[in-house]
Amino acid sequence: MAIASGRRGALRLSAIRPAARLGPVTEAARARTRMVDALRAAGRIHTPAVEAAFRAVPRHLFLPDVPLEQAYADEAVAVQYTDGVTTSSASQPSMMAIMLEQLGLRPGHRVLEIGAGTGYNAALMARIVGPTGTVVAVDIDEALVAGAEEHLAAADVAGVDLVTADGALGHPAGAPYDRIVLTVGSDDVRPEWIAQLAPGGRLLLPLAVRGSQLSVALDLGPDGLLHSDSVRSCAFIRLRGEGAGRDTIRPVDGWGLALQLPDDGPGADPTRIAAALEEPGEPVPAPVSLGVVDVWDGFGLWLALTEPGACRVLAPDPDTGLPDDLLPLGPSTGTVALATAADRDRAGLAMVVPLAGRGDLRRPGPVAVRPFGPEGAALADALLDALDRWDAAGRPGAPDWRFTIVPDGVDEPGEVPRGHVVTTAHCRVLAALTPG
Ligand SMILES: C[S@@+](CC[C@H](N)C(=O)[O-])C[C@H]1O[C@@H](n2cnc3c(N)ncnc32)[C@H](O)[C@@H]1O
Incomplete structure (x- = not known):
């Protein structure tokens, strides 16, 4: 696997320099303020750290080829097509906010992102984990990694290590991680990701569950099981490479x-x-x-x-x-x-x-x-x-379900609610409705 690891910014005094030093309030800054205000008003952003990150990082610098208005609209922007199919996009800001809230990042965390894309999400995360934290962002596509490198430089973001690799294997060199986040869909919870999580760490991924794709935040327990902390609906591009699931x-x-x-x-x-x-x-x-x-x-x-x-x-x-x-x-x-x-x-x-x-x-x-x-x-x-x-049953939706992931080789303890079982390549997914 070709790995082009580039630690950007030798001086890591802060992950992002304060916006005030970047110049006077510009049209872009006003558009960003409107976007963040709208995400807050819609309840997508509700913690100060996530809000501060969105306010600090200029999204348009990660989408240099689209008009400013589009860069700050609440929509996904496709940035790469292969045979007419979108293979990379800057995710919808609402969805990114939902997932950053699910991820529960704290200063000092070590984070692995699978699906670096434009580098925008990595920049937001670098802002939250701060100078004592680390963000490693992996993408399978070398050209995208090169682009992300340029975007991070243009936005003056330090603290992100970009790597070209198949994220199905994680990135063992930087393990263990407090958080692993996929910004690309998977129909499996792979053993590599679990093995690279720190004890008590959280894996957040868009998981395909029989036709629905769900953003599931999973906490690794001492028993080797992963328990969902939150579940939301989502719609992401699917993994390429070794982790690509079968076409259903x-x-x-x-x-x-x-x-x-x-x-x-x-x-x-x-x-x-x-x-x-x-x-x-x-x-x-x-x-x-x-x-x-x-x-x-x-x-x-x-x-x-x-x-x-x-x-x-x-x-x-x-x-x-x-x-x-x-x-x-x-x-x-x-x-x-x-x-x-x-x-x-x-x-x-x-x-x-x-x-x-x-x-x-x-x-x-x-x-x-x-x-x-x-x-x-x-x-x-x-x-x-x-x-x-x-x-x-009260018309349950995605947030009303909880999932327990039982990796192959790990026993299901009797007290785990059985619910409904979905078998993936490397685990069983036990689904149950949240009581009440
Ligand atoms: C929705 S985009 C991610 C957006 C990105 N987080 C951002 O902030 O712009 C999904 C990305 O996953 C990448 N990807 C697909 N399969 C992958 C794999 N096996 N390993 C790593 N990255 C992969 C794609 O190349 C694409 O850039």
Whole structure:
């Protein structure tokens, strides 16, 4: 593995020089103030250290090729494409704030970031851990690391070691770390990351859990288990290299749709599902209201963790030519469904669809369950039941779940709440609802 480690700034008197020394208040500084004020008002930032970091680090210097307005908008900015697919982006400031709050950094912490990208998050973290702390930021892409190096220099940030490497292996040379954070999605909790955590250290990662991606803060216990401290919804680019998971998205030919199948099981056969779609049944109105977020990470996560046939139906191409009522959330997203295709003659699908004439899909509103194929009616009953149970449980979303990670080779103590189990390449993920 090529490692180009560059410790920047031999004099580490402070991680960031005070903004006041960088010159008079500029348009960029005003834009930054507006961005941070908005993040605070929205409750994304709530600790002084995270706020101070956002106020100190000029995001536009990490995005030199985009207009100032875009650099300070609350949106992700793609910075690299490979074959038309985004392979690096500066994450959405809201999401970065949520994760920095989850990470719980303190002055003096040793931190490993996997997914250095533009270097902006590393700069924020360097500001928080201060001159007695260390930030090592790894990216798999040499050109991105070179760019991050320039951005950090332009922003006058010291205290970040940039490394070109596959972060799937962590960075053992700098271990142990008090915090390891991935800013790139993974469908596994790799043993290398756990091994490089200091006792009681925290690993924060966007973890794929059966179609939902969740930002999970995990604390390493003395028993070798990791227990989640907080869980939030997120949407990150996935790991490249050794830790790249298997692709779980399968096209449904002839329909402009795709199935996102569970990462830990075979799932339904898209060819049989394509045939089932030829036989639509009548939508059955559901007893609960749903909006986009409910469908995706509220009910969708619940369904994925409680029903073996759960999957997501995606519409990757906006011009699918589908009837308007087939997908509830707009053609660029999709919906959740139950599917079965174990038997050639008994394939079926039941999916959540909007009730005809429904307006804004982002707000909770009426939905129905629509069956397709010979098994569709039975699946629709099961889906309606699941909706009922989710509603009766208080409509839990991502923050209401907690996860315990049991690495391979570590015993599950009896007192760990079992909940629902997802098996990844190197561990078992035990999911349970937070009591109360
Ligand atoms: C969403 S971007 C990270 C944004 C970054 N933290 C910032 O502040 O700009 C995800 C990054 O993960 C990197 N990445 C993907 N697979 C990786 C791997 N195996 N090891 C290290 N970095 C990886 C990508 O090259 C990309 O730059």
